[in-house]
Amino acid sequence: MGNSFFTRCLSGAAATVIGLGLLVGVADRTPAAAAAAAPTPASASIATLMKSYDTNSGRIGGGWWTGAVALSTVMTYRQATGDSSYDYAISEGFNKNRSGNFINEYLDDIGWWALAWIQAYDITGNTAYLQMAQTDANFMHTYWDSRCGGGIYWSTQKAYKASIANELFLQVTAALHNRIPGDATYLGWANATWNWFNGSGLINGSRLVIDGINVNNCSYNSSTFTYNQGVVLAGLSELSRATGNTGLLTTARSIADAATTRMVRNGILTENCEPGNCGADGPAFKGIFMRGLRTLAAAANTTAYDGFIRTQADSIITRNTNSAGQHGLVWAGPVQGVNYNTQASAGAALVAALGGSPPPTQSGVLRGQESGRCVDVPGASQTNGTVVALWDCNGGTNQSWTATASRQLTVYGNKCLDVNGAGTTDGTAVQIYDCSGGTNQQWTVNPDGTIVGVGSGKCLDATAHGTSNGTPLAIWTCTGGPNQKWSRT
Secondary structure (H helix, E strand, O other), X not given: OOOOHHHHHHHOOOOOOOOOOOOOOEOOOOOOOHHHHOOOHHHHHHXXXXXXXEOOOOEEOOOOHHHHHHHHHHHHHHHXXXXXXXXXXXXXXXXXXXXXXXXXXXXXXXXXXXXXXHHHHHHHOOHHHHHHHHHHHHHHHOOEOOHHHOOEOOEOOOOEEEHHHHHHHHHHHHHHHHHOOOOOHHHHHHXXXXXXXXXXXXXXXXXXXXXXXXXXXXXEEOOOOHHHHHHHHHHHHHHHHHHOOOHHHHHHHHHHHHHHHHOEEOOEEOOOOOOOOOOOOHHHHHHHHHXXXXXXXXXXXXXXXXXXXXXXXXXXXXXXXXXXXXXXXXXXXXXXXXXXXXXXXXXXXHHHOOOOOOOOOEEEOOEEOOOOOEEEOHHHOOOOOOEOEEEOOOOOHHHOEEEOOOOOEEEOOOEEEEEHHHOOOOOOEEEEEEOOOOHHHOEEEOOOOOEEEOOOOOEEEEHHHOOOOOOEEEEEOOOOOHHHOEEOO
């Protein structure tokens, strides 16, 4: 396979595969019967996966890029269900591995970690995660050049331009643009990557993404793997959101349609290497595809792939789950080759089958419809109890609000929009406070522009229809008035 990504997997340069239940020094932070007592196959699968969490490395299974992918599986489960039981894996994974900025010689490895930290930012609102993703994206971009028309390299050796590295760079940069108010740089990189990729020949005549390009003569490695199909679906979904170009979703659907018909056996997603040796990393691939497929379905607002996703989940449950709740490599069964990668991969499919995806995290201003002014923390204060108010929109960090998967509206990464004293009466002040997870810090951001407090059931309101700078904000019975409607623009 020349210089392909999969060559490294088969040569054993990647993390050693470790069987579930055979790990030394693995944390089991859930009750012994957690998997058995879990209410859904997805929660049971994730509970079993977390038994492979390595407390020393702070990574699931101890692997490097596969540890990032497994963490993303757990975080996707968290976003889909609200189950925060495993949030320790986010903070510990970051703190125990951050010294090198998650950078090594492989650009795709860096991309997996960058995506994980963008997802962690979505969940927590902690800007340290977003900043790390930016650091990683900036490093990846230094390996872009014009050889073979463009693209970034697979590794710092600059011999191969792998599809996976470029797909990840596309997704990372488009996602960063969607989360950084006023960004132009990352969007420019994302557009350049897709323009090159789309015209590079890396999407073959069957609408499948092939492995990559050998730079010495710009020849192709035509191998196809499921994860290459999945990452581009997620990347195009992010880029469509960034640009408003729905044609990108049409392109993504053509790839998804090809993969769901051409990369299956008897209707079950199958890697070409199955049931033999898929190396150390290949067992992780199919779950990545399933996560990307669900992301595309949500972005395109389509149920077209629900049947396919359900078929995969049903087969995993009935034919690829043993009495210990473990899943193997072959989703059609029987259970074989069990390790944390096979568990995370099948778990990702079960999470996808929960249906839907969390709404995309959004960051930026909250502009009042009536006033034209923005929700502002006066004086850029970070003091608990500071009452928020209207002010001329200026793009400052004290006006940038992130809607997290936990339904918080965060500012500065660690302060939440908070209803004073968890009050529920009309006129109760709205302030900033350390995030605590309480319902007085949870908000439903509705399509009609209203922002409703979960604990109070009342709307974020510009007091007395005020429109001037300094008008304080409070909660009030929802009236549908323009002083209770907010936009991101």
